[in-house]
Amino acid sequence: MMIDQQTTLPAERTSGAAQPWRLPRRDYVLLPLIFLGTMLLLLAAGEITVRLIYVQDDAAEPCEYVTGSGARYHPSCVSHTKVWEGPWITQRFNECGYRTAESCAVRPPGALRVVVMGSSTARGALVNYSDSFAARASAYLSARCGELVDFQNLGTEPTDVNQIDRRIPEALALKPSAIVMTIGPYDLIHLKDPPPAAVRPAPERLNLRSAVYLLRDSRLFLLMQYYLYRDPAFQIRAFLLNGDPADYVREPLSSVWQHRVNDAGELLHRISSETAPAGVPVLLVYIPERAQAALATLKSKPSGVDPFVLGSSLQVAASKAGVQFFDATRDFAAAPDFQSLFYLTDGHPRDGGHAALAGVVEQGLLAEPSFSRCRAYAQAAAK
Amino acid sequence: MNVPSWQFLAFVLVGAAVFNAGSARTWRSAVWLVLNLAFVWSFSQAVLPLAPLAGFLAIGYGCLAAAGSGRKWAAPASIVLVLAVFVWLKRYSFIPESLLLPPGAMTVGLSYIFFRVMHLVIDAGQEPGRRVGVLRYLNFTLNFPAFVSGPIQRLEDYEANDSLPLGMADIGVAAWRMVLGAFKVLILSTALHAWQSDQIAALTGNLPAGQRALTGTLILVLYPLFLYANFSGYTDFVIGAARLYRLRLPENFDRPFSAGNFIEFWSRWHISLSQWLRGYVFNPLLMTWMRRHRSARSKQYPSVVAFFVTFFLVGAWHGQTSEFLFFGVLQGGGVAGNRLYQVAMTRRLTPAGYERLCARPVYRAITRGLTFTWFAFTLLWFWATWAEIGGLADKLGVLGCVAAAVGTVGSASIVLAIPDLLGPSGRWLSGVLGSRYTRTALASAMVLVIAIAGLVLNVSSPEIVYKQF
Numbered sequence: 112m113m114i115d116q117q118t119t120l121p122a123e124r125t126s127g128a129a130q131p132w133r134l135p136r137r138d139y140v141l142l143p144l145i146f147l148g149t150m151l152l153l154l155a156a157g158e159i160t161v162r163l164i165y166v167q168d169d170a171a172e173p174c175e176y177v178t179g180s181g182a183r184y185h186p187s188c189v190s191h192t193k194v195w196e197g198p199w200i201t202q203r204f205n206e207c208g209y210r211t212a213e214s215c216a217v218r219p220p221g222a223l224r225v226v227v228m229g230s231s232t233a234r235g236a237l238v239n240y241s242d243s244f245a246a247r248a249s250a251y252l253s254a255r256c257g258e259l260v261d262f263q264n265l266g267t268e269p270t271d272v273n274q275i276d277r278r279i280p281e282a283l284a285l286k287p288s289a290i291v292m293t294i295g296p297y298d299l300i301h302l303k304d305p306p307p308a309a310v311r312p313a314p315e316r317l318n319l320r321s322a323v324y325l326l327r328d329s330r331l332f333l334l335m336q337y338y339l340y341r342d343p344a345f346q347i348r349a350f351l352l353n354g355d356p357a358d359y360v361r362e363p364l365s366s367v368w369q370h371r372v373n374d375a376g377e378l379l380h381r382i383s384s385e386t387a388p389a390g391v392p393v394l395l396v397y398i399p400e401r402a403q404a405a406l407a408t409l410k411s412k413p414s415g416v417d418p419f420v421l422g423s424s425l426q427v428a429a430s431k432a433g434v435q436f437f438d439a440t441r442d443f444a445a446a447p448d449f450q451s452l453f454y455l456t457d458g459h460p461r462d463g464g465h466a467a468l469a470g471v472v473e474q475g476l477l478a479e480p481s482f483s484r485c486r487a488y489a490q491a492a493a494k
Numbered sequence: 495m496n497v498p499s500w501q502f503l504a505f506v507l508v509g510a511a512v513f514n515a516g517s518a519r520t521w522r523s524a525v526w527l528v529l530n531l532a533f534v535w536s537f538s539q540a541v542l543p544l545a546p547l548a549g550f551l552a553i554g555y556g557c558l559a560a561a562g563s564g565r566k567w568a569a570p571a572s573i574v575l576v577l578a579v580f581v582w583l584k585r586y587s588f589i590p591e592s593l594l595l596p597p598g599a600m601t602v603g604l605s606y607i608f609f610r611v612m613h614l615v616i617d618a619g620q621e622p623g624r625r626v627g628v629l630r631y632l633n634f635t636l637n638f639p640a641f642v643s644g645p646i647q648r649l650e651d652y653e654a655n656d657s658l659p660l661g662m663a664d665i666g667v668a669a670w671r672m673v674l675g676a677f678k679v680l681i682l683s684t685a686l687h688a689w690q691s692d693q694i695a696a697l698t699g700n701l702p703a704g705q706r707a708l709t710g711t712l713i714l715v716l717y718p719l720f721l722y723a724n725f726s727g728y729t730d731f732v733i734g735a736a737r738l739y740r741l742r743l744p745e746n747f748d749r750p751f752s753a754g755n756f757i758e759f760w761s762r763w764h765i766s767l768s769q770w771l772r773g774y775v776f777n778p779l780l781m782t783w784m785r786r787h788r789s790a791r792s793k794q795y796p797s798v799v800a801f802f803v804t805f806f807l808v809g810a811w812h813g814q815t816s817e818f819l820f821f822g823v824l825q826g827g828g829v830a831g832n833r834l835y836q837v838a839m840t841r842r843l844t845p846a847g848y849e850r851l852c853a854r855p856v857y858r859a860i861t862r863g864l865t866f867t868w869f870a871f872t873l874l875w876f877w878a879t880w881a882e883i884g885g886l887a888d889k890l891g892v893l894g895c896v897a898a899a900v901g902t903v904g905s906a907s908i909v910l911a912i913p914d915l916l917g918p919s920g921r922w923l924s925g926v927l928g929s930r931y932t933r934t935a936l937a938s939a940m941v942l943v944i945a946i947a948g949l950v951l952n953v954s955s956p957e958i959v960y961k962q963f
Contacts, residue, residue, distance in 0.1 A: 145938070
């Protein structure tokens with residue numbers, strides 16, 4: 112093939128050249144097209160390569176089915192999921208469809224049992240069961256109490272949080288010593304979302320908005336985000352650029368967030384109105400997001416920013432409903448390996464985050480009267 | 495301001511837009527001066543650290559005026575004064591600490607300003623009556639694209655190339671050079687530097703002999719490649735940037751590793767420095783020698799001595815420590831030895847016979863390999879201290895050192911012969927790569943890689959090595 116001399120750049124132009132060297136007209140179209148074409152080709156090749164290297168398999172959740180009151184899991188079912196930035200995770204559900212190693216059969220009167228409720232973090236999404244806060248707390252408390260303290264995990268999805276009160280009879284039927292409920296900013300944002308069964312999937316149309324979502328869901332974008340978010344300072348800067356999703360760390364709370372807190376307060380009222388007559392205490396544990404926990408580690412915080420402002424508001428709402436409240440933000444901020452606490456792009460806590468969460472749950476439960484015998488056992492064991 | 499960096503790119507683009515907004519020479523000279531001063535200011539952002547540099551420029555201008563006055567003593571005295579002030583400001587280690595300025599003075603670009611000032615002073619001495627105005631002087635000596643690490647340009651060359659036409663094609667070529675330069679510095683040199691650092695860390699005395707030899711070879715081979723990517727990348731970038739100001743800077747590199755001997759190598763590596771020294775050291779030395787020794791026998795060796803002195807200065811200029819002095823000895827020794835070999839071979843084979851030998855592919859491949867290896871070897875005193883070199887030699891052992899040298903010669907001979915082996919296909923390939931369509935595609939790919947590495951991966955690149963000289 113001969114190379115067209117017209118396409119070759121002059122290696123050296125004489126200094127005395129009076130006129131600029133002109134491009135053929137076609138180049139004003141061709142060169143930008145080549146630029147765009149190359150970019151698109153490389154991005155597509157990059158996306159395919161990243162997808163081959165970092166596999167994700169969370170689309171098929173074979174154990175899950177949706178009812179009118181939210182997601183449920185098939186009894187005695189096993190599933191394997193993987194988020195692209197994490198390892199393969201095995202989820203095993205017991206005969207009641209709870210993500211728990213122990214049976215859900217009614218235990219003898221006086222046996223210590225905890226029911227866990229909440230969304231995906233409560234369920235231990237994206238961590239193996241032994242790393243989840245429920246399993247960790249169960250192991251710790253069993254050792255501390257000298258008897259099995261089993262955790263029946265009824266955790267499902269964020270869209271189900273507002274309907275947790277509808278599952279309280281199911282929870283109370285398990286004869287629990289306490290109910291531990293988790294909540295986070297994501298749950299609050301989606302508290303009033305309609306349940307999945309009520310949502311009719313809209314026909315897919317390609318427009319600017321869907322193109323942006325497509326780009327944000329691309330593996331290449333997530334990979335870039337992952338590397339950027341390794342630096343907590345960068346994540347804080349990016350997070351604070353968000354409007355409403357970041358307003359929960361700004362004081363005073365925006366009216367939208369105040370509404371969300373009020374909604375959560377109403378939910379807690381509904382829950383405690385059923386649990387209080389049964390004498391079952393409810394512990395609400397607030398789980399921070401990574402940027403919020405990173406903010407809590409800062410000695411000097413940006414002006415108008417308070418990572419604890421949402422926790423304080425929730426505490427007021429919880430105490431009005433007679434629910435014990437624990438804000439895990441400080442425990443996350445004080446964790447020794449901050450990088451191990453969260454999946455960087457997915458946002459769920461990793462095993463390190465669950466360890467921090469387990470500590471909060473353990474201390475909260477040990478303070479409960481129903482767990483007083485554990486203190487006595489621990490003292491006796493120490494002697 | 496680092497060169498290259500996003501900050502520098504923004505500075506260049508905004509400056510070029512303002513510079514080209516007016517076509518009057520006064521406008522462009524004024525904008526150029528403001529940009530030059532703003533660029534220098536960006537390094538210290540305080541007056542006091544800049545005072546020594548300003549003083550050097552003022553002394554240089556005074557010396558320029560004195561040298562051009564026509565008085566017999568003025569030119570030599572001016573040259574000595576400029577040299578002395580330069581050596582003093584550069585804090586050469588042989589100067590007692592008590593005589594030096596306290597540390598903190600801004601010396602970035604000082605060496606390159608020195609070459610420009612010195613050339614003006616020498617030329618003024620040779621052509622009394624030549625005048626250089628203050629604005630011309632400042633714009634030439636502070637020329638911001640070439641401020642940090644050159645290339646070094648003579649005033650005549652600068653002024654012949656500072657008002658070139660600027661069309662879309664020129665902007666395209668400038669963009670290509672800037673993208674290529676940024677890619678070399680930010681990606682290639684970063685990767686090569688990291689690779690060499692890993693090899694140095696991995697080298698222990700406990701490694702099996704084969705692996706030790708391979709590690710030693712990589713340590714030796716990777717540094718010249720890193721230095722080339724780093725310095726030629728910087729040069730590409732500033733040549734592209736200067737072009738947007740209608741200025742053509744001289745090239746500093748011409749495929750240096752294709753050189754078949756060490757003399758040829760120095761005509762392809764840091765060309766602007768070696769040409770400056772050729773013009774102001776080598777040629778005067780040779781002329782002086784030739785005038786004093788007119789016998790036929792003595793004509794064969796003066797160039798050997800002149801080569802040694804010139805390239806000793808090239809090496810010694812790089813730094814103020816004994817390692818750099820030894821680096822200079824090795825450069826001068828290499829070039830002088832090369833010249834002696836040429837003289838001996840020409841005598842033995844006749845000039846035509848020696849030329850035929852040099853044209854043989856196998857001979858060229860081996861001499862290329864040897865040239866590369868010698869340069870890589872001398873660079874040990876460029877990037878390492880005596881203690882570090884001793885440590886490497888200890889870990890490699892005698893056999894490891896020999897194996898690393900043989901490995902470097904062998905691998906360099908083979909790899910550097912590839913363009914010759916490609917023959918017509920190589921010419922076709924270089925034609926394809928020279929096409930502006932191919933270059934646009936390549937530049938697009940490089941921009942994407944740079945953006946990902948810089949903005950997303952937050953890769954921190956090593957500094958431009960020549961910035962410290």
